[in-house]
Amino acid sequence: MTATQHAAPDTAATTDAPESTASIFGRLTPEQLESFGEEMDAIRQRVLADLGEADATYIRNVVKAQRAFEIAGRALFYLPPAWPLAVASLSVSKILDNMEIGHNVMHGQYDWMGDPGLSSRMYEWDNVCPSEQWKYSHNYIHHTYTNILGKDRDIGYGILRMDEDQPWHPYYLGNPLYAFLLMVFFEWGVAMHDLEVENLVAGKRRIEDNKALHAGIMRKVKRQAVKDYLLFPALTGPLFPLTFAGNATANLVRNVWAFNIIFCGHFPAGVATFSQEECEDESRGQWYFRQLLGSANITGGKLFHLMTGNLSHQIEHHLFPDLPARRYPEVAEEVRDICERYELPYNTGPLGKQLFSVARKICRFALPDRKREDAVAPESETTLAA
């Protein structure tokens, strides 16, 4: 970050905007930013150098557990009274597969193991979104341009208004409804994310641009549907409808859980967003800084962290997306310590609190922001001008 860019936050710091990114960016001098970045790099190096058998054993055990839950779930559908248990088991399987295994493996967290079964290039998850497309929109776009308005398409996923700098439109009156639908159909939303439907509507993207993506999505959707809604139900013979409903329920449970955990990662109150201008020519330190300010954690026990795929440590995940997620709890202690020393916010709280905060935001941004309607425009202009 250059000195001139730094001048802007100082002038803007006097306005009454507690969440304003401008005021937060001003908290560190360029020198502090650099040493902050170096401290983060040091954590990364230390963990990388320490990777080994414990990490390999851990992820292999999670895979074993996931497969066991999956097989148990599929088998229990043969016992109609055990239906709830079957659904629970299959739901756990899908959650583990998508979150602690799939999401993390596709980040390349276990590529160092050289195991094709745990390789970011080979892994395909139990979800209708093809891993190839996910890696582009998530690993590249979202993790590189985290919370930069106009660049990070995960801000509202092109459907919701989740930030005051997204201009209001009567369409957004449906914010709570869209969020609810996205929760229920989350895997489908994720699968369609790369099609950039909002950009199609806005005329920034042509339908032909999606041709190659359609084929990949359809192939994956077909495989998932054949498995969950045809073959496994058919294998249970007369219990077909029950198994069908059970598989659908397990997919729904995974959708609801994943949606809620993921929405707590970037949307609770206090999480900052950034303009493209303030992120130009960003230094490594500033990138780390943005990841910290743009993410939020959820507190909880060990089992909870596992079931969230350690996305309960969204801050650490965004700082170190390619470190095995099981390391995030240990890394979090150091990150918190660094944040205290630099007097930086560290956004965390129990699931209930974070969810409530997200829900409030979804509802608040459904309506035009009366309070700041006049104030926002000139302020952002001063930032731009500087």
Next chain:
Amino acid sequence: MGLATSVLRSRTLAALTSPHGVDRYLELVNPMWAAHEVRARVVDVHREVDVPGHPPVATITLQPTSTWRGHRAGQHVQVGVEIDGARRTTRVFTISSPDSRPGDRFTITLRANPEGLVSRYLVGRARPGTMVHLSQAQGEFVLPDAVPERILFISGGSGITPVMSMLRSLQRRTHRGHVTFLHYAQSPEHQIFAAELDEVRRSGHGIDVTLLHPELGDPALSPAYLERHVPGYRDVPTWACGPAPLIEAVKGAYADSPALRLEYFKPPKVAGSDAAEGDVVFSRSGAAGANTGDTLLDQAEALGLTPESGCRMGICFSCVSRKSEGTVRNVLTGEESSLPDEEIRICVSAPVGDCTVDL
């Protein structure tokens, strides 16, 4: 193909186990069960040569999974081991046992190369029961189905392994022709398969074995020597395998004779440190240039290539490519790596010396 295999490879089972595949489930029950992948259990580790002060040589007997399609004498196989229970590392080794049929046991014979993670692990730490990952057998350096009457084998050092596999196969096939085998080694103490070669020589089944130790005064390989030993050698079907200097000498002696079949055992090139030297080759596109010291992604783009890439800072793994040869330095950590056939993030890897990337 048995019923079990047909079921395991069926489309229905593939659909039921999608997206992970049958093997990801089978391996959890029993590592020797597989529908597509090839793995093997180490059955025996036998020290062939153990001269103090020199790297030991061992023959390792492997029981492959039923997915192993067998091999032809002279072929090699990729063997992957999990070093310290975590990092799978794969190298190529020549099979030393005679032709194998699907699912048959076979052996590899290897020297514990002091620089070689895998060979050191296999010779020093593998025990009966250790699991390894395999490819199918590979390589064109094999005997034809119709074996010629007259055969000449020339090998040097570890290059004896494929020749040994061929010799053993010929004996098993009760080959009635005449085989001449010339092997170059450092000294008699270093001789792998010494007892077996002695046995072969004395049994006199038309196999003429000559062991040569040029460092101890034996004649080096030359056209004159070959002519004296095997008159008209240029027309004798010949298989030669060994280190680069020996192969160069053989090539010179045979000129362009179609009777010669070769296999190199490439010595790994040692790269220098910081300075940008050497050449960068992008093998798939054929693009090449002098190493500028920049990251491989930058160099590829400077040469007009458009490899897949994303964050350009090592976090998104969009640009992971296979480096087939050479040393690269991770520009973030400064860590250098010389492993062949290694997956690297080209956006944060800069070549150190010559480097070949599959792009």
